[in-house]
Amino acid sequence: MKNYLLTMAAALMLAAPTAMAQAPAAPAAAQPISNSLRKAAEEALEVANTEKNIATSIDRMLAMQTQQNPNVKAMEPVFREFFNKYMSWAVIKEDLVQLYAREFTEKELKEMTKFYQTLVGRKALEKMPILMQGGMEIGQRRMQEHMPELQQAIAEKMKSQPPTTDN
Structure with a gap:
């Protein structure tokens, strides 16, 4: 059971929230970004409901894992606490802002935000x-x-x- 739980923990980390599915494993150190680029990235993430999606993704992953292996149900609070500690919106917001600012221009982020509002x-x-x-x-x-x-x-x-x- 111990090995299974460790394997499941690793699998949950690999399957972590969809918002980060394409993020590099080791993001580059935070680079200074302009206030307007930061604002555009934050707005795109906000309009995309990233905070809610991260929380929902964690809930779905845990539900799927406990459904697949009911023995894990007792460990669900441990996994939830871990994810809230290391993968919650409050913890990864800055990393996501940096990621979006690195991958998109300010103009692209504004266009993305407009699209998400349609x-x-x-x-x-x-x-x-x-x-x-x-x-x-x-x-x-x-x-x-x-x-x-x-x-x-x-x-x-x-x-x-x-x-x-x-x-």
């Missing part, structure tokens, strides 16, 4: 978690369907490799 933009934001979850499910299903092929290829490759000696 009916189609609101729908895109609303559907994004569903689309991302569906995409992950498709990927998982494909991997499971073809896992024997991968295992066979790995086994064949290992057979053809000369034995290694550990010194």
